[in-house]
Amino acid sequence: MAQRNLLQFIILGLLHQTPLTGYELTKAFDSDIGEFWSAQHSQIYPQLQKLETAGSLTHTEEVTGEKLARKRYAITDTGLDTLNNWLAAPTPASTNGKDEFALKLYFIPDANDARLRPMLEAQQVEHTAKRTHLEHQLATKFPDGAPTVGLGHYLILQHAVSREHEYCDWLATALTHCR
Amino acid sequence: MAQRNLLQFIILGLLHQTPLTGYELTKAFDSDIGEFWSAQHSQIYPQLQKLETAGSLTHTEEVTGEKLARKRYAITDTGLDTLNNWLAAPTPASTNGKDEFALKLYFIPDANDARLRPMLEAQQVEHTAKRTHLEHQLATKFPDGAPTVGLGHYLILQHAVSREHEYCDWLATALTHCR
DNA sequence: CTCTTCATGTAATGCGTTACATGATTTA
DNA sequence: TAAATCATGTAACGCATTACATGAAGAG
Numbered sequence: 088m089a090q091r092n093l094l095q096f097i098i099l100g101l102l103h104q105t106p107l108t109g110y111e112l113t114k115a116f117d118s119d120i121g122e123f124w125s126a127q128h129s130q131i132y133p134q135l136q137k138l139e140t141a142g143s144l145t146h147t148e149e150v151t152g153e154k155l156a157r158k159r160y161a162i163t164d165t166g167l168d169t170l171n172n173w174l175a176a177p178t179p180a181s182t183n184g185k186d187e188f189a190l191k192l193y194f195i196p197d198a199n200d201a202r203l204r205p206m207l208e209a210q211q212v213e214h215t216a217k218r219t220h221l222e223h224q225l226a227t228k229f230p231d232g233a234p235t236v237g238l239g240h241y242l243i244l245q246h247a248v249s250r251e252h253e254y255c256d257w258l259a260t261a262l263t264h265c266r
Numbered sequence: 267m268a269q270r271n272l273l274q275f276i277i278l279g280l281l282h283q284t285p286l287t288g289y290e291l292t293k294a295f296d297s298d299i300g301e302f303w304s305a306q307h308s309q310i311y312p313q314l315q316k317l318e319t320a321g322s323l324t325h326t327e328e329v330t331g332e333k334l335a336r337k338r339y340a341i342t343d344t345g346l347d348t349l350n351n352w353l354a355a356p357t358p359a360s361t362n363g364k365d366e367f368a369l370k371l372y373f374i375p376d377a378n379d380a381r382l383r384p385m386l387e388a389q390q391v392e393h394t395a396k397r398t399h400l401e402h403q404l405a406t407k408f409p410d411g412a413p414t415v416g417l418g419h420y421l422i423l424q425h426a427v428s429r430e431h432e433y434c435d436w437l438a439t440a441l442t443h444c445r
Numbered sequence: 446c447t448c449t450t451c452a453t454g455t456a457a458t459g460c461g462t463t464a465c466a467t468g469a470t471t472t473a
Numbered sequence: 474t475a476a477a478t479c480a481t482g483t484a485a486c487g488c489a490t491t492a493c494a495t496g497a498a499g500a501g
Contacts, residue, residue, distance in 0.1 A: 093366060094488085130490085178370060179366075181367075185360070190276060191357060246365075257425050264417055264421070269490070335481095452498100457493090468480085
């Protein structure tokens with residue numbers, strides 16, 4: 088299978104909600120969807136140009152103050168087709184799940200190795216912090232539980248929470264196996 | 267932070283257990299650690315050469331039959347140092363967690379969208395199958411529960427199982443929110 | 446007036462996948 | 474004798490990160 092270039096679909100998906108500038112798109116990867124994808128501006132700006140060349144986007148110039156111009160991109164009908172085709176296509180099982188810490192554990196074969204416990208405890212601190220942070224986000228963004236519009240946002244956050252929950256539980260189990 | 271090249275450490279870790287050929291290393295990524303990392307032979311063979319040039323590995327030639335020669339690689343003291351330094355270093359929080367399906371859900375904002383249910387059900391089939399497969403692996407490879415030697419192998423499998431468990435639960439929750 | 450944020454690009458480099466390429470050995 | 478597996482490499486290409494580069498606008 089060829090490389091997928093999923094970034095283009097994410098950009099189209101975000102622009103389908105509302106037109107955005109490259110700068111705003113970049114920020115989007117630091118908030119909501121940052122839990123399940125990341126991208127830098129150096130990747131986003133060229134991709135925007137490619138999508139516009141392909142006819143999936145158009146942009147309008149906005150001037151702030153005296154000189155500063157920014158480009159606000161909007162999705163076209165062609166772009167919407169591309170987006171919908173991706174959404175309708177079967178999702179291949181992710182080949183990913185790369186986890187550096189899990190690997191490290193694998194390479195310390197002896198349960199009595201003195202390095203194990205401090206490693207696990209350090210991870211526990213990090214993942215517990217991340218988990219509480221995500222739980223707080225979920226509670227403040229969705230105080231009334233699952234919404235009808237914006238369900239995906241809710242589900243993605245809930246998924247992130249329970250992913251961290253699982254990781255913490257796993258670390259706790261692992262700790263019971265080493266001295 | 268520079269690129270990490272984790273593959274080198276995985277190779278060193280595997281060779282620390284026992285000397286292996288490039289072919290055998292490649293297969294290792296399809297079994298145990300395949301749950302948390304993947305690599306093709308086109309990446310492994312060059313990396314073996316680099317590691318040998320760096321003095322982390324040595325190889326001996328073995329001849330099978332008449333002509334077929336294979337290279338069996340073993341870790342050196344230098345290589346062992348590299349491995350231990352990696353194991354001792356703090357593990358940076360994974361920036362990953364790329365999940366195409368979670369993204370798709372995010373981009374279907376309406377909980378009543380007719381596409382939601384079949385998408386979720388398709389994923390449920392896949393992840394349930396994967397989960398039962400992993401549970402079976404865990405049960406057959408470790409019928410007596412957690413071992414003292416080879417704990418990492420046990421933990422990595424258990425982690426994979428509970429990861430799939432979480433994913434299935436999440437999908438089930440998501441299904442309760444759409445008609 | 447300085448620092449932070451807004452705003453947009455390009456260049457260099459590395460990681461990872463797919464495809465290309467070859468040949469030996471074993472098994473059915 | 475044909476197919477599957479063993480066995481080792483290189484080449485092309487795309488994705489992603491880091492660094493380089495520039496400048497305007499707002500806040501303190």
